[in-house]
Amino acid sequence: MSFAKAYLGSRGVAGRALAVGACALLLAGCDTLSSFNPFDKSEVYKPEIVANAPAEEIYNDGLARVQKRDFEGAAKKFSSLDKQYPYSEWSRKGLIMEAYANYEGGLYEEAITASRRYLQQYPNTSDAAYAQYLMASSYYDQIPDITRDQEKSERAILTLQELVQRYPTSEYSADAKKKIQVASDQLAGKELEVGRFYLQKRNYSGAINRFRTVVSRYQTTRHVEEALERLTEAYMAMGIVGEAQTAAAVLGHNFPDSPWYKDAHALLTKGGVEPRENSESWISKAFRGVPQVGQRTG
Known part of the structure; x- marks a missing residue:
């Protein structure tokens, strides 16, 4: 059962309501206060008592x-619980629901703030994993296309990884892993885009650095095949044939049916060499312990 359904359904407002505490003393309107003369003994000021x-x-x-999908109004109501009933169970429940309402309303920064406050104040409660999930999802839902800055993608991955590490058995862990894969794919795509640009400008060292990040x-992203082929191109252009051969060999070993491997193999053949892996290359070391193509996810 989803969190929203749990709170709106069976969990509802479980437990007895807290007894109303001391009433707040509020002055009447400004006009009443300004007309009251404290030196006139015939006038008696009677403060208005308004109960929470x-x-x-x-x-x-x-x-x-x-x-009613009035998420902004809902968030304000839940937020008021902390002001009127601080340090209470209602304050705690209101805070997680404030984060939820802000998230559903697309107020992601407000959702992140409320979720972070919840984790700081109630790190060991049953809803802590959900607060972490709301915060991570708020970053995730703001991930832009690869042509723009990817700070949100990086923050999404960090908060999602923290969720998986801190709450591995939570109901949100599996979805968090899927979102990590998608966000990682986004970051890899950004690196690949910049690498292609450098390669086109014949800035081979700059291109290699970007492709190296992907590899x-x-x-485990879909961009690694192209990155290995682009490394083959860049290294061949620089005359570093051994690394070009290794990049192609690793590509062929892990993705033998990839069209990118066919391109890399054709490029080496044109240069009079064949794919050959150097086990001491950084490329080989990067792929040690990585699942084979048949075991890859995403």
């Missing part, structure tokens, strides 16, 4: 707004 709404009532109001850090 019961916590359960505020919480239910927030849930009703969620059902070293994003081996």
Whole structure:
């Protein structure tokens, strides 16, 4: 069962509402205060006593707004629980629901802030994994296309990895792993795009650095095949034939049916050499312990 359904369904507002504490003393309107003369003994100022709404009532109001998809209004209601009933169970429940409402409403930065506050204040509660998931998902949903800065992608991966490490048995772990794969693919795509640009400009060392990042850090993404072929191109252009042969050999070993391997093999053949792996190359070392093509995910 999803978190939203749990909170709006069986979990609802479980438990008894907290007893209403001391009432807040609020001055009447500004006009009333300005007209009151403290030196006139015939006038007696009577402060208006306004009681806080019961916590359960505020919480239910927030849930009703969620059902109506008034997420911004719901978030404000849940947030008010912390102000009116600080350090209470209602405050805790309100904070996680505030994060949820902000996330559903597309207010990602607000969702991240509320989720982070929850983790700081309630790191060992049953909803801590969900707070981490909301924070990670808020970064993930802001991932831009590969032509733009990928800071959100990097933050998404870090927070998703933290979720998997800290809460490996949570119901959100499997989805987090899938999202890590997608975000990693995005970062690899960005590196590959820049590498292609350098290769076109004949900045071979710059291109190699970008392709190396893909091969070293994003081996399980769909971009690694092209990165190995591009390394073959760049190394051949620089006359570093041994590394070009190794890149092609590793590509052929892991992706024998890849069209990128056919291109790499043709390029080496044109240069009078064949794919041959040097086990001491950084390329070979990067692929040691990596699952074979049949075992890859994504």
